Amino acid sequence: MDSTEKxxxxxxxxxxxxxxIKLENxxxxxxxxxxxxxxxxxxPFLDEMGITYTQYITMMVLWERxxxxxxxxxxxxxxxxxxxxxxxxxxxxxxxxxxxxxAEDERSVIVEATEAGMALxxxxxxxxxxxxxxxxxxxxxAMELYRILHLLIDNIGK
Amino acid sequence: MDSTEKxxxxxxxxxxxxxxIKLENxxxxxxxxxxxxxxxxxxPFLDEMGITYTQYITMMVLWERxxxxxxxxxxxxxxxxxxxxxxxxxxxxxxxxxxxxxAEDERSVIVEATEAGMALxxxxxxxxxxxxxxxxxxxxxAMELYRILHLLIDNIGK
DNA sequence: TGAAATTAAATTGTGTACAATCTAATTGTA
DNA sequence: TACAATTAGATTGTACACAATTTAATTTCA
Numbered sequence: 550m551d552s553t554e555k556x557x558x559x560x561x562x563x564x565x566x567x568x569x570i571k572l573e574n575x576x577x578x579x580x581x582x583x584x585x586x587x588x589x590x591x592x593p594f595l596d597e598m599g600i601t602y603t604q605y606i607t608m609m610v611l612w613e614r615x616x617x618x619x620x621x622x623x624x625x626x627x628x629x630x631x632x633x634x635x636x637x638x639x640x641x642x643x644x645x646x647x648x649x650x651x652a653e654d655e656r657s658v659i660v661e662a663t664e665a666g667m668a669l670x671x672x673x674x675x676x677x678x679x680x681x682x683x684x685x686x687x688x689x690x691a692m693e694l695y696r697i698l699h700l701l702i703d704n705i706g707k
Numbered sequence: 708m709d710s711t712e713k714x715x716x717x718x719x720x721x722x723x724x725x726x727x728i729k730l731e732n733x734x735x736x737x738x739x740x741x742x743x744x745x746x747x748x749x750x751p752f753l754d755e756m757g758i759t760y761t762q763y764i765t766m767m768v769l770w771e772r773x774x775x776x777x778x779x780x781x782x783x784x785x786x787x788x789x790x791x792x793x794x795x796x797x798x799x800x801x802x803x804x805x806x807x808x809x810a811e812d813e814r815s816v817i818v819e820a821t822e823a824g825m826a827l828x829x830x831x832x833x834x835x836x837x838x839x840x841x842x843x844x845x846x847x848x849a850m851e852l853y854r855i856l857h858l859l860i861d862n863i864g865k
Numbered sequence: 866t867g868a869a870a871t872t873a874a875a876t877t878g879t880g881t882a883c884a885a886t887c888t889a890a891t892t893g894t895a
Numbered sequence: 896t897a898c899a900a901t902t903a904g905a906t907t908g909t910a911c912a913c914a915a916t917t918t919a920a921t922t923t924c925a
């Protein structure tokens with residue numbers, strides 16, 4: 550059984566030819582699934598805050614940096630204006646951010662958190678501990694994952 | 708400098724309180740970025756085939772399994788009918804798949820690749836080698852990443 | 866057996882993502 | 896200094912992704 554199985558893997562040319570496009574042999578697919586599913590897990594916590602995941606990471610940048618231009622925001626989040634413009638309009642409609650044209654360069658739009666936006670930070674700090682429990686990776690695996698993902702991001706950026 | 712820096716990290720209470728919601732301390736964010744950016748890298752290759760990433764992974768399941776129901780497809784791809792129905796209609800319009808109601812259970816819809824859909828497999832096998840070059844991870848890191856992502860998927864599924 | 870519960874897809878509505886294009890402001894340079 | 900090139904955002908169009916709801920078929924079980 551062992552030897553025939555081994556033989557199969559090597560000799561089965563018909564199977565081997567398409568191995569590289571099997572779902573289970575992809576690296577991209579589990580990446581895509583993990584991203585999607587973890588964002589989905591965030592939803593109940595973010596619902597409490599009345600924002601979506603994209604809005605959440607946008608607020609993270611504003612909490613950390615105060616005010617930033619749309620283009621800087623795009624660099625931080627790997628998103629373009631086609632995505633950010635509607636997200637920022639939504640956040641503005643919710644009263645969490647304000648947008649204003651830069652005085653020095655009228656092309657740029659400066660975004661910053663309002664008082665309500667900054668206040669949301671207090672609810673936000675309760676999210677990671679609760680998420681961590683549900684991700685449930687060992688410290689070593691989490692660090693390894695972190696390291697490799699950032700390596701990958703650097704490589705993709707070329 | 709070293710000691711003051713160390714002291715800062717420990718003593719700066721104002722910063723420390725919000726560390727957990729800094730973008731750089733997230734695990735989910737690089738996951739989200741990697742997924743997005745890698746899918747974007749696939750685009751030129753998939754454009755040659757005339758399909759999108761979601762359509763590509765759908766075809767992978769069909770190439771591998773022959774015919775499957777929409778719900779089985781959803782289990783494989785972690786997608787629901789709200790996403791799959793329009794994707795499958797598009798693939799059908801392109802002549803790559805056919806959909807038919809199951810005879811045994813009229814609720815189920817069976818999807819399978821057409822001849823044109825199966826033929827596309829020949830172009831598909833050229834994609835992973837070309838993508839691999841652009842991802843550029845060591846064999847060890849790729850395997851580690853694969854392992855941890857699947858661990859994560861298992862954990863999230865609870 | 867027949868009504869209630871369950872299941873499978875489809876539909877609807879909201880919110881991203883991103884390519885491509887457009888407009889307006891700024892910069893570079895001949 | 897005009898004018899071409901660049902840059903910043905916004906807009907448009909296409910394609911997911913998912914929650915919630917709906918419809919139709921099948922199962923359960925009182």
